[in-house]
Amino acid sequence: MASLEEEIRRRRTFAIISHPDAGKTTLTEKLLLYGGAIHVAGAVKSNKIRKTATSDWMEIERQRGISVATSVMGFEYEGYKINILDTPGHEDFAEDTFRTLTAVDSVIIVVDSAKGVEKQTRRLMEVCRMRSTPVIVFINKLDREGRDAFDLLDELEAELAMQVCPMTWPIGMGERFKGVYNLFKSSLSLFKSDKQHVAEEVVEIDSLEDPALHQYIGEESTHRLREESELVRGCYPKPDLEAYRKGQQAPVFFGSALNNFGVKELLQTFIEIAPSPKDTMAQERVVSPYEPTFSGFVFKIHANMDPNHRSSIAFVKICSGCFRRNEYYRHLRLDKKFRFAAPTAFMAQKKEIVEEAFAGDIVGLPDTGNFKIGDTLTEGEELHFKGLPSFSPELFQYIDNADPMKQKQLAKGIEQLMGEGVAQLFINTFNNRRIIGTVGQLQFEVIKFRLLHEYGAECRWTPISLYKACWIETDDSTALEHFKLRKVQQMARDIEGRDVFLAESPYLLRMAEEEFPSIRFHFTNEF
Numbered sequence: 001m002a003s004l005e006e007e008i009r010r011r012r013t014f015a016i017i018s019h020p021d022a023g024k025t026t027l028t029e030k031l032l033l034y035g036g037a038i039h040v041a042g043a044v045k046s047n048k049i050r051k052t053a054t055s056d057w058m059e060i061e062r063q064r065g066i067s068v069a070t071s072v073m074g075f076e077y078e079g080y081k082i083n084i085l086d087t088p089g090h091e092d093f094a095e096d097t098f099r100t101l102t103a104v105d106s107v108i109i110v111v112d113s114a115k116g117v118e119k120q121t122r123r124l125m126e127v128c129r130m131r132s133t134p135v136i137v138f139i140n141k142l143d144r145e146g147r148d149a150f151d152l153l154d155e156l157e158a159e160l161a162m163q164v165c166p167m168t169w170p171i172g173m174g175e176r177f178k179g180v181y182n183l184f185k186s187s188l189s190l191f192k193s194d195k196q197h198v199a200e201e202v203v204e205i206d207s208l209e210d211p212a213l214h215q216y217i218g219e220e221s222t223h224r225l226r227e228e229s230e231l232v233r234g235c236y237p238k239p240d241l242e243a244y245r246k247g248q249q250a251p252v253f254f255g256s257a258l259n260n261f262g263v264k265e266l267l268q269t270f271i272e273i274a275p276s277p278k279d280t281m282a283q284e285r286v287v288s289p290y291e292p293t294f295s296g297f298v299f300k301i302h303a304n305m306d307p308n309h310r311s312s313i314a315f316v317k318i319c320s321g322c323f324r325r326n327e328y329y330r331h332l333r334l335d336k337k338f339r340f341a342a343p344t345a346f347m348a349q350k351k352e353i354v355e356e357a358f359a360g361d362i363v364g365l366p367d368t369g370n371f372k373i374g375d376t377l378t379e380g381e382e383l384h385f386k387g388l389p390s391f392s393p394e395l396f397q398y399i400d401n402a403d404p405m406k407q408k409q410l411a412k413g414i415e416q417l418m419g420e421g422v423a424q425l426f427i428n429t430f431n432n433r434r435i436i437g438t439v440g441q442l443q444f445e446v447i448k449f450r451l452l453h454e455y456g457a458e459c460r461w462t463p464i465s466l467y468k469a470c471w472i473e474t475d476d477s478t479a480l481e482h483f484k485l486r487k488v489q490q491m492a493r494d495i496e497g498r499d500v501f502l503a504e505s506p507y508l509l510r511m512a513e514e515e516f517p518s519i520r521f522h523f524t525n526e527f
């Protein structure tokens with residue numbers, strides 16, 4: 001039996017992030033293929049929300065249902081336990097993705113070689129930067145015409161605001177794509193289009209001066225590769241494990257996920273360098289994964305779409321020790337003990353009941369409304385994990401009761417949906433009306449539907465034109481009182497009772513900042 005420490009040390013928990021269509025699902029599938037977790041391509045149900053379905057949110061929710069199975073995919077590879085956390089591609093669910101990033105120790109970013117860094121990747125990268133998450137980049141779709149590799153690296157460096165370090169170098173692209181050269185192992189992987197199997201021909205060469213090189217890739221490509229790799233060596237730093245682990249340097253790989261090309265190289269490097277579970281910050285202290293006692297937090301709640309059973313799955317990231325089935329754990333917010341008879345772990349696409357799980361793993365706990373995002377479970381210790389920030393919503397609407405007989409149901413429904421992290425609730429302190437803030441339009445429809453079908457409550461929306469919700473902070477209580485009086489109509493409270501200023505426009509926010517220099521305005525509730 002492996003010791004607790006060995007179990008934890010061999011875990012690698014990460015997320016793959018990308019702009020929709022860059023190839024996240026394809027890459028995930030290929031990684032599972034290498035891990036032997038699946039045997040043929042096409043087995044992973046896409047968690048991607050198809051563009052054609054954006055107007056039909058019921059379809060989107062149905063597809064989201066699929067994502068329970070693919071939310072976490074665990075597999076064993078060369079003695080490592082790898083946990084891939086999936087993130088929804090649809091931008092209206094960006095908040096889900098942000099929260100998922102709080103449960104991982106590193107990320108792989110997939111970039112489409114024709115498109116470079118796209119909007120959603122950019123936003124997710126900001127979160128990674130805030131958390132100094134180590135990042136590996138996979139530039140995908142080299143089998144198609146894409147942008148120049150140097151251009152892409154320049155863009156990545158600027159967008160990610162960190163050093164990039166190419167580990168492999170592409171030889172041509174599109175029709176002329178011959179393969180990739182491993183800059184540090186002096187090996188050449190020759191491209192063979194194969195969508196189903198793990199197949200790539202690797203040839204070892206002594207160096208780029210090896211006369212055999214042109215036999216493999218031809219005269220012209222040899223010449224070009226020699227020239228480019230010279231340039232690469234001059235322009236880019238050497239791989240630096242420490243810088244990578246601190247989130248300051250991103251190793252970059254080139255390949256084609258669809259053709260299973262460059263994926264093995266990526267996976268091999270990943271297991272060599274990606275961090276094992278790291279310390280987690282709690283308000284009280286720093287928690288090491290290797291502590292013998294269990295602790296963890298809920299980072300995601302997946303509601304069951306079956307309206308007859310208001311059951312859901314709370315996803316718990318284990319921060320320390322070992323979680324055991326049927327053991328009593330303390331739910332800090334409710335100060336109650338719970339035990340779980342059917343915790344599930346996720347191996348490939350199967351959900352199965354587990355007896356134990358270790359720091360770094362995710363367990364799914366069936367729940368009937370006891371959990372909210374951010375809740376902590378421990379063996380008894382008072383701990384509150386940090387790092388699950390709420391970000392200012394983008395869209396705001398007043399929510400009003402449309403059925404006077406169902407006041408209570410509405411209140412309960414709103415409370416639970418907010419606990420699941422579907423949207424954020426603010427109470428305007430001037431008129432006491434409830435405001436719901438979301439990232440996308442879709443959530444308003446989802447909330448209305450779920451309130452009706454799961455809680456029997458009817459709601460009515462009234463749009464409000466707001467720019468951002470700003471959490472405010474100051475040491476100057478007089479200025480704060482003054483500010484609140486001046487902005488009385490724009491003041492609200494969040495679900496925890498904290499003061500929030502509802503800025504109507506960037507201009508008015510700037511004016512407020514100028515007028516009240518001692519007050520700091522934040523777009524997130526953790527600062």
Ligand code: G4P
Pocket residue numbers: 018019020021022023024025026027046048089140141142143144255256257258259
């Ligand atoms: P996502 O999860 O990031 O949204 O992307 P996904 O893997 O679903 O890939 C998006 C599209 O890009 C898919 O095509 C997929 O087959 C294609 N793709 C992924 N990797 C590569 C690659 O290396 N080369 C090429 N040429 N294409 C790639 P689709 O037509 O949208 O979907 P499908 O019908 O093939 O599933």
